[in-house]
Amino acid sequence: MEFVCYLQMLEYVLTGGRLRRANDVTAAYVMFEKPENITEEKIHSSHILGWCAEMTYAYAYILDDLMDSSTTRRNKLCWHRQPNVGITAVNDATLLYQVILELLGIKFRHTPEYLDIVNVVNKVSTFSLVRRTFASTQKQYSLWHYEISLLLGLMLIKDGQKKVTKEWIDICFDIGLLFQIHNDYADLYEEESESGKVGYDIQEGKLTWLALTAVPRCKEQQLAAFKEFYGSPVPDHAKQIKQIYDDLKMPELYEKYESKLYYIVLGRIRALPTEPERKYFLNLLGESYKCGY
Numbered sequence: 494m495e496f497v498c499y500l501q502m503l504e505y506v507l508t509g510g511r512l513r514r515a516n517d518v519t520a521a522y523v524m525f526e527k528p529e530n531i532t533e534e535k536i537h538s539s540h541i542l543g544w545c546a547e548m549t550y551a552y553a554y555i556l557d558d559l560m561d562s563s564t565t566r567r568n569k570l571c572w573h574r575q576p577n578v579g580i581t582a583v584n585d586a587t588l589l590y591q592v593i594l595e596l597l598g599i600k601f602r603h604t605p606e607y608l609d610i611v612n613v614v615n616k617v618s619t620f621s622l623v624r625r626t627f628a629s630t631q632k633q634y635s636l637w638h639y640e641i642s643l644l645l646g647l648m649l650i651k652d653g654q655k656k657v658t659k660e661w662i663d664i665c666f667d668i669g670l671l672f673q674i675h676n677d678y679a680d681l682y683e684e685e686s687e688s689g690k691v692g693y694d695i696q697e698g699k700l701t702w703l704a705l706t707a708v709p710r711c712k713e714q715q716l717a718a719f720k721e722f723y724g725s726p727v728p729d730h731a732k733q734i735k736q737i738y739d740d741l742k743m744p745e746l747y748e749k750y751e752s753k754l755y756y757i758v759l760g761r762i763r764a765l766p767t768e769p770e771r772k773y774f775l776n777l778l779g780e781s782y783k784c785g786y
Contacts, residue, residue: 502572502585506551507544509567513780514550514642515543520776521646524769525656535649541600542610542645548593549614549641553621555586561697590618606648613644638672639665639777660765664774667758671751672781677701678747681735695731698724703743706750710741755782 519539523531557563558571559582565571573582593614601607617637643665647653680692681703694701704723711719715737722730738744755778762774 499585499588503548503589505569505575506555506572506589507547509569510547511780512543512547514546514638515540517639517642517777518543518546518646520773521643522649524773525647525653526650530650538600538649539646541596542649543642545593545597545614546617546641546645548589549617550621550638552586552590552593552618555582555589557621559583559586561693563693609654610645610648613641613648617641638669639781640669643773660761661770661774664758664761665777667754667761668774668778668781671754671758671778674702674747674751674754675782677703678744678751681738682744682747695723695734696726703738703747706746707738707741707743711737715740 519536522535522539526535554566555572558566559573559580563571564574572585573579578585594611597607597610597614601610620637640662643661644654644657647656650656677694680694680701694703708716708719718733719737722733725731758778759775762771762778765771765774
């Protein structure tokens with residue numbers, strides 16, 4: 494019975510998304526490996542690593558949603574909102590993470606890349622937890638959204654990790670920043686049917702792009718209201734913060750900033766020296782631009 498329940502949990506938390514991380518692991522392997530060295534076995538391994546990447550983020554989202562008392566994700570109820578789940582979602586998430594480590598051990602324990610793979614997965618899970626306490630880790634967490642797939646895919650290539658350049662990491666960072674900015678904006682300005690989740694960033698007092706950009710632009714009266722109402726659970730207070738955003742024309746500022754950052758990243762990608770690099774990162778940018786979780 495417990496096994497059946499666990500399978501139901503897996504199916505629930507791993508479906509409904511775009512599976513970008515899973516697909517990007519295989520894409521990294523196929524695009525950066527020499528064609529003559531690509532094997533069916535390694536492609537299969539990339540699929541396993543891709544699912545481990547997806548499960549790592551599912552683990553983080555289960556805990557995230559529980560701590561935020563979120564209602565929906567991916568246009569369906571959060572896992573802890575399911576009947577008879579509630580706080581036991583903590584146990585489910587912990588079990589999910591242990592399954593990831595067990596799966597990696599079964600498949601890769603006797604390979605030279607095993608410890609490096611586990612290290613990457615551990616770093617992502619650590620950032621997902623620490624970011625809630627230290628706002629400065631938010632950018633790093635956004636970075637790992639894209640770096641995890643790249644690094645896991647490269648680990649299937651001989652000396653693959655040595656291929657990673659500072660420019661690749663910087664591009665991952667900027668794409669992650671685009672992703673995070675859009676997510677911050679969508680939390681307030683997109684309908685649930687578009688974003689896939691109900692947003693509470695204002696009520697929770699989160700450090701978002703909207704808040705960071707708005708505060709320096711506030712007049713004295715607006716700033717006083719912002720300090721008083723931002724982070725308040727009262728619905729009318731959230732409405733007043735949104736009104737401040739509207740008065741400051743935040744949607745217009747968002748569109749300009751996002752577009753500017755997009756073309757900066759696009760230019761950096763087009764300047765990469767090889768076709769596989771350009772193809773991989775253009776695909777990453779295209780699937781992430783104006784897309785949420």
